[in-house]
Amino acid sequence: MQAGPQPTDLSDVRATNRAVVLRYVRTHVPCSRADIAAHTGLNKATVSSLVTELIEHRLLRETGLTENRVGRPATMLVLDGEPYAALGMQVSADELVVVAVDLGGGRLLTWRRAFPALSASPADTTAAVARLARRAVARVGAQGRTVLGLTVGVPGLVDTAGTVPLAATLGWRDVPFTADLRAALRGPGFPVSVENAANLAVLAEQRHGGWADATNLVHLTGGAGIGAGVLVDGRLLRGGRGFAGEVGHLPLEPAGPACPCGRRGCLEALVGLPAVVRRLLPDAEADGTLTDFAPEVERIRVLARSEDRQTLAGLTALGRQLGHGVAVLADVLNPEAVLVGGHFAALAPWLLPAARAELTARTLAPDAGGTRLEPSTLGGEAAALGGATASLAGVEAGRLPVPAVAAG
Amino acid sequence: MQAGPQPTDLSDVRATNRAVVLRYVRTHVPCSRADIAAHTGLNKATVSSLVTELIEHRLLRETGLTENRVGRPATMLVLDGEPYAALGMQVSADELVVVAVDLGGGRLLTWRRAFPALSASPADTTAAVARLARRAVARVGAQGRTVLGLTVGVPGLVDTAGTVPLAATLGWRDVPFTADLRAALRGPGFPVSVENAANLAVLAEQRHGGWADATNLVHLTGGAGIGAGVLVDGRLLRGGRGFAGEVGHLPLEPAGPACPCGRRGCLEALVGLPAVVRRLLPDAEADGTLTDFAPEVERIRVLARSEDRQTLAGLTALGRQLGHGVAVLADVLNPEAVLVGGHFAALAPWLLPAARAELTARTLAPDAGGTRLEPSTLGGEAAALGGATASLAGVEAGRLPVPAVAAG
Numbered sequence: 001m002q003a004g005p006q007p008t009d010l011s012d013v014r015a016t017n018r019a020v021v022l023r024y025v026r027t028h029v030p031c032s033r034a035d036i037a038a039h040t041g042l043n044k045a046t047v048s049s050l051v052t053e054l055i056e057h058r059l060l061r062e063t064g065l066t067e068n069r070v071g072r073p074a075t076m077l078v079l080d081g082e083p084y085a086a087l088g089m090q091v092s093a094d095e096l097v098v099v100a101v102d103l104g105g106g107r108l109l110t111w112r113r114a115f116p117a118l119s120a121s122p123a124d125t126t127a128a129v130a131r132l133a134r135r136a137v138a139r140v141g142a143q144g145r146t147v148l149g150l151t152v153g154v155p156g157l158v159d160t161a162g163t164v165p166l167a168a169t170l171g172w173r174d175v176p177f178t179a180d181l182r183a184a185l186r187g188p189g190f191p192v193s194v195e196n197a198a199n200l201a202v203l204a205e206q207r208h209g210g211w212a213d214a215t216n217l218v219h220l221t222g223g224a225g226i227g228a229g230v231l232v233d234g235r236l237l238r239g240g241r242g243f244a245g246e247v248g249h250l251p252l253e254p255a256g257p258a259c260p261c262g263r264r265g266c267l268e269a270l271v272g273l274p275a276v277v278r279r280l281l282p283d284a285e286a287d288g289t290l291t292d293f294a295p296e297v298e299r300i301r302v303l304a305r306s307e308d309r310q311t312l313a314g315l316t317a318l319g320r321q322l323g324h325g326v327a328v329l330a331d332v333l334n335p336e337a338v339l340v341g342g343h344f345a346a347l348a349p350w351l352l353p354a355a356r357a358e359l360t361a362r363t364l365a366p367d368a369g370g371t372r373l374e375p376s377t378l379g380g381e382a383a384a385l386g387g388a389t390a391s392l393a394g395v396e397a398g399r400l401p402v403p404a405v406a407a408g
Numbered sequence: 409m410q411a412g413p414q415p416t417d418l419s420d421v422r423a424t425n426r427a428v429v430l431r432y433v434r435t436h437v438p439c440s441r442a443d444i445a446a447h448t449g450l451n452k453a454t455v456s457s458l459v460t461e462l463i464e465h466r467l468l469r470e471t472g473l474t475e476n477r478v479g480r481p482a483t484m485l486v487l488d489g490e491p492y493a494a495l496g497m498q499v500s501a502d503e504l505v506v507v508a509v510d511l512g513g514g515r516l517l518t519w520r521r522a523f524p525a526l527s528a529s530p531a532d533t534t535a536a537v538a539r540l541a542r543r544a545v546a547r548v549g550a551q552g553r554t555v556l557g558l559t560v561g562v563p564g565l566v567d568t569a570g571t572v573p574l575a576a577t578l579g580w581r582d583v584p585f586t587a588d589l590r591a592a593l594r595g596p597g598f599p600v601s602v603e604n605a606a607n608l609a610v611l612a613e614q615r616h617g618g619w620a621d622a623t624n625l626v627h628l629t630g631g632a633g634i635g636a637g638v639l640v641d642g643r644l645l646r647g648g649r650g651f652a653g654e655v656g657h658l659p660l661e662p663a664g665p666a667c668p669c670g671r672r673g674c675l676e677a678l679v680g681l682p683a684v685v686r687r688l689l690p691d692a693e694a695d696g697t698l699t700d701f702a703p704e705v706e707r708i709r710v711l712a713r714s715e716d717r718q719t720l721a722g723l724t725a726l727g728r729q730l731g732h733g734v735a736v737l738a739d740v741l742n743p744e745a746v747l748v749g750g751h752f753a754a755l756a757p758w759l760l761p762a763a764r765a766e767l768t769a770r771t772l773a774p775d776a777g778g779t780r781l782e783p784s785t786l787g788g789e790a791a792a793l794g795g796a797t798a799s800l801a802g803v804e805a806g807r808l809p810v811p812a813v814a815a816g
């Protein structure tokens with residue numbers, strides 16, 4: 001498939017214009033039909049027809065508010081928050097997270113459940129994800145909401161068919177996760193898809209993060225696995241097979257520590273969450289392999305706050321290695337910002353000063369090509385929130401939610 | 409600026425549909441008005457009106473040929489090759505290249521002129537580029553052609569204003585090359601722009617190379633400077649400030665050889681053209697700094713063909729380092745192919761086997777994520793050819809060439 005100019009089809013035009021109206025209302029709430037016509041370039045009759053249709057499908061509703069201005073008072077429109085919910089989930093090293101949002105992205109629920117994903121089998125993980133999903137569906141269903149879709153983020157390669165050829169930190173190889181999950185949900189009646197967790201996280205940054213206006217953006221996931229979600233000109237970078245952003249095994253130090261992938265000195269082997277805990281808390285695994293990292297990250301924060309010299313020196317060294325990895329992303333992608341999540345965000349006050357210095361020193365372009373390095377503001381659920389955002393994509397592209405009409 | 413659905417404007421529609429018609433004719437030459445309508449989805453009256461306009465502006469012409477089929481014979485259309493030329497140039501380590509193409513991308517001229525760009529001042533280089541450009545303009549002018557534009561590729565960072573903040577191999581810092589070149593051309597009457605050479609090279613691959621159908625593609629320039637031109641979903645990856653693809657100074661070997669940039673073990677310091685010549689032909693610089701690399705590359709090819717053991721071992725080691733760099737691109741970008749130009753292409757039979765093995769071994773995704781590593785088929789003038797391709801972009805987007813109407 002070659003990119004190029006495409007002729008315009010009339011049904012595409014209607015969907016596109018529906019999308020334009022929905023987007024305008026979402027970003028200028030509340031607004032009138034006249035506002036929409038004035039700012040989108042669509043004529044008033046078209047806007048009126050589209051708004052009627054969107055109200056019928058309960059994507060918009062009238063608030064009855066009026067603007068104070070010269071002339072006839074206008075009926076104001078908002079997104080209809082009531083009848084729909086979009087679900088997102090993520091599989092992290094030590095927990096499952098589910099987030100539900102309404103049409104405007106407002107949070108309906110955020111549940112985090114401890115789950116030992118590093119040691120669980122793919123079948124157990126699939127069953128646990130399905131269980132948590134069913135409970136979330138039941139909860140939003142009890143609120144009278146129709147589920148628009150479920151998008152699950154996993155820390156690994158996801159191919160275009162939704163199979164996971166490799167999720168190294170989870171120990172997964174060739175897991176048909178989307179198909180298994182659909183089967184486990186037994187005809188859920190809404191679209192179910194699986195996506196790389198970092199890709200979802202950067203979608204969440206674009207919609208909910210502190211850099212929402214940036215169109216060239218990277219979210220670097222912290223955690224057991226490290227992945228990059230990359231926006232290029234506002235669109236997700238996927239690559240030929242959907243494997244773009246696989247930076248966890250970037251070879252940074254040929255003589256570095258061994259990585260479970262069989263190579264040495266990979267970014268993940270240097271600054272992934274297990275490596276960080278092992279380096280800063282040598283006693284942490286005295287009682288066996290860790291399945292819950294949150295208390296260890298908190299211990300590190302306490303040590304750092306108390307200015308424990310060994311911890312601070314370790315965090316500075318880790319920050320430099322993180323900055324080295326980010327410099328590769330800056331050279332190749334020249335994003336406006338790299339936002340770090342997970343333990344990188346939790347430890348940002350001690351990691352990022354050294355990381356930024358390394359980024360500037362190692363990037364060829366002056367001033368790191370303008371690339372800022374900042375902690376994500378989305379907490380540990382960026383991928384699940386991004387999954388919920390992704391589940392809204394169909395409606396936001398102007399497609400009418402078919403099942404919801406019956407429900408509405 | 410946030411990306412998102414945009415309402416459609418009527419003048420945009422006409423330009424887009426003009427672009428659709430031109431693209432259809434370019435890729436299905438010769439074809440009839442009915443063919444265009446049947447395959448683009450545009451209705452016959454619209455096609456007829458657009459074709460009339462495009463013929464008036466001498467972008468299309470009727471050939472008078474007819475198809476053998478049932479019904480009335482149809483007048484066939486082709487791109488009008490006569491009245492226009494698009495120019496591209498490149499500044500390489502030891503030469504300047506200019507290419508002119510017609511509307512269909514057919515080559516009108518390809519001139520290569522020895523020029524010691526590594527030792528010349530920016531002012532001398534600008535003057536030499538302007539001289540060669542003027543001669544090319546005169547030549548196509550003598551054929552009665554109007555120049556649609558000139559796009560010059562330089563091996564370095566080019567910001568959105570056309571200034572070169574850094575071209576390390578040329579020794580340039582903060583050179584306002586576009587402005588200087590426009591001044592040197594003294595009101596050329598056509599658009600003049602400057603672009604990163606690797607970006608132009610990948611545009612040439614998309615139009616003229618062996619991977620023209622791929623939409624996720626990298627061209628890695630060989631030469632004194634190494635840069636990556638990256639297509640993502642068929643569009644050029646530029647990044648926030650236009651500095652994406654700056655891979656020459658990717659830090660591959662922390663303990664590697666010193667790089668002129670001040671760091672150690674950069675990709676360019678390992679496998680850039682001067683490093684390759686120094687490694688394989690230790691006597692090459694006995695008479696002073698090289699200004700012409702072509703004879704040295706040819707000497708290396710002769711040694712490799714005669715199976716000189718030291719040369720072959722050196723090329724294998726270089727191939728491994730090249731593969732290491734390509735693996736970083738495969739992990740981050742997951743392109744369908746990385747096409748190598750310059751000395752990498754000239755030495756491909758000896759470099760690429762080791763490079764491919766390293767690529768597969770170092771990329772996380774199975775089978776290197778599907779990324780193929782191949783020599784470019786475009787020879788040493790990929791960037792100049794891409795520059796000429798870029799100079800066609802306005803017409804190909806459906807904008808009518810204003811000055812050409814007077815000339816036509």
